[in-house]
Amino acid sequence: MQCVWQASLMPFCRSVCRARNVWKLLSSHINPPHVSQLPLLAPLKPRYLHHCNSNCVLQPSVEQIIVSPRRLFTRGPVSAGMELQDVVSVLKAFAPTHLAAEWDNVGLLVKPSGEHFVQTMLLTIDLTETVLEEALRVQAQMVLAYHPPIFHPLKTLSGHTWKERLIVRSLENRLAIYSPHTSYDALAGGLTDWLAQAFGESTVSVLHQSSPSALTSCGHYHLSTTLHGKDAMNASVDLQSITGDTPKVIQMRRDDADNTTDVILSMNVTEQVLLQVLQCLSKYGSHARTEINTTTMVSLPNTGMGRLCQFKEPMSIKDAVQRVKEHLGLPLVRLALGTQHVEESTIQSVALCAGSGGSVLKGVKADMYLTGEMSHHEVLDATAVGTSVVLCDHSNTERGFLPHLRNILVERLQQKVKIVVSVEDKDPLKIL
Known part of the structure; x- marks a missing residue:
């Protein structure tokens, strides 16, 4: 029996699904009567398979088919998708x-093993178990969780705590997690x-400018190295695994004499990984020079904590x-009025910080503070010097940014x- 499907499905299955067993079955001859015995392919039989003489014809013309390690399902048109490392x-x-x-603990916190293709990403402030269920429901391959679900070290992954269950289930379902x-x-x-932007037109300045010392993790050294074409490709993968960043190809030179192409790779590296990078490059025979x-790190304009x-x-x-x-x-x-303030008092400045702003706003001269939460005594300190305080609860100052x-x-x-913006994500506190 011959299995026939639209030509566009072949690269779709191969590059998106990464499900080798399904690809092997689809690429070989299938005996239609036994399709129902295959758990991943069984859902296809009622809707997509019919017998036409000696052919088994797969026709995903109305809806596209997505093969997932979790299950096989159908739905409307889907995004083309990108490799996880490209999304990161x-x-x-x-x-x-x-x-x-x-x-802080930021960046790619959970990475499924092997290659990982991302078609759907769920945005959330907090990755709770309810939000995780939503991510699985919308068939997301990645979650961008503003608050890092891994912050304090996890000594076990036994599933005894909700944080442990989040990570275990994410890995089981090949769900990548990134936190900014x-x-x-x-x-x-x-x-x-x-x-x-809540206050319309105003002059906005940074309260605590990002300092050069805070930027050093992106690299003390700029490195450029020359290798032959094939070695350059392999070295690029190795260097990415060491540094977390993909080297840039800045130049390619063709040498017709020995029929080779020299490639110059460029990247920034930290002192901690410099030796590893040099050891990695030394194993390539075509490594010519590094x-x-x-x-010198400089601050980026208009970056830093608080405004x-x-x-x-x-x-x-x-x-x-x-x-x-x-x-x-x-x-x-919630509103705490500064001394000599009433609700009708006029103000000309607001200092603000999303989330927990006590330390960022401490000592800042402004008519009003806006943040998610401050301690009781931090509020008293502010109002005592004539600054009114508006508290909205921690994540309420952050969630509206997601759209x-x-x-x-x-x-x-x-x-x-x-x-996809999560609809299950919400602040745990309510004012009744």
């Missing part, structure tokens, strides 16, 4: 992880700048609070990955 490169280019606070956290806070045009230069908004025209505290509620989509917030982030990522990923 785009995410790092948008918000470099070295912008994050030193105490404070890199988005510091980023120019990131989450904190989005929060500042040039190493030290680099100070100075209004062109004064507004009342009551109006400022209403703007915050509308921007965040909240019916209620904006979705639009950014759709464009940066060239519409190859379907981006």
Whole structure:
């Protein structure tokens, strides 16, 4: 018996599915009566297989077929998808992880073994077990969780705690997890700048500028190395596994005399991995030369933690609070009035920080503080010097950024990955 399907399905199955057993079956002759005995292919029989003389014909003309390690299912048109490492490169280019606070845990936290293809990414602030179920429901291959689900070290993965269960189930279902956290806070045009848009036109400045010392993790040294074509490809993969970044091809030279192509690879490396990189390159026979230069890190403009908004025209505290509620989509917030302030008092400046802003806002001179949460005594310290405080609960100052982030990522990923904003993600606290 011969198995026939649309030509476009072959590369789709091979590059997207990575399910070798299914690919082997689809690439060989299939005896239709036994299709129902194959658990992955059985769902195809009622809808896609029919007998035509001696042919078994697979016709995914109305809906496309997606083969997943979890199950085989059908649905409407899907995104083309990208390799995980390419998605991560785009995410790092948008918000470099070295912008994050030193105490933070950001980047690719969970990576399924082998190659991993991403067609659907779920955006969430908190990856809870409920959100994980949603990720599986929408058939996501990757979750971008703003808060890192792995923060404190996990000594076991036995499933006794909800954090352990998250990681175990993610690995079982080949779900990659990426967390940007404070890199988005510091980023120019990131989450904190989005929060500042609540007040309309204003002059916005960074409270705590990212310092060069905070940027050193992206590389003390700039390295360029020359290898022959095939060795360059293999070395690029090895170097990516050591440094986490893919080297850039900056030049290719053809040598007609010995019919080879010399490739120059370029990348930034840290002092910690420099020796590993050099040892890796030394194993390639075509390795001709490596040039190493030290680099000086400089701060990026408009990056750092917290923002100070100075209004062109004064507004009342009551109006400022209403703007915050509308921007965040909240019916209620908490307000602590500074000494000598009433709701009708006018203000001209707001210092803000998404999430927990106590340490970032401490000592900043402003008429109002806006953040998710502060301790009781931090609020007392602020109001005592005449600063009013608006608290919205931690994740409520962050969640509204996700639809904006979705639009950014759709464009940066060239519409190859379907981006879904979680509907299950919500702040655990309610004001009744």
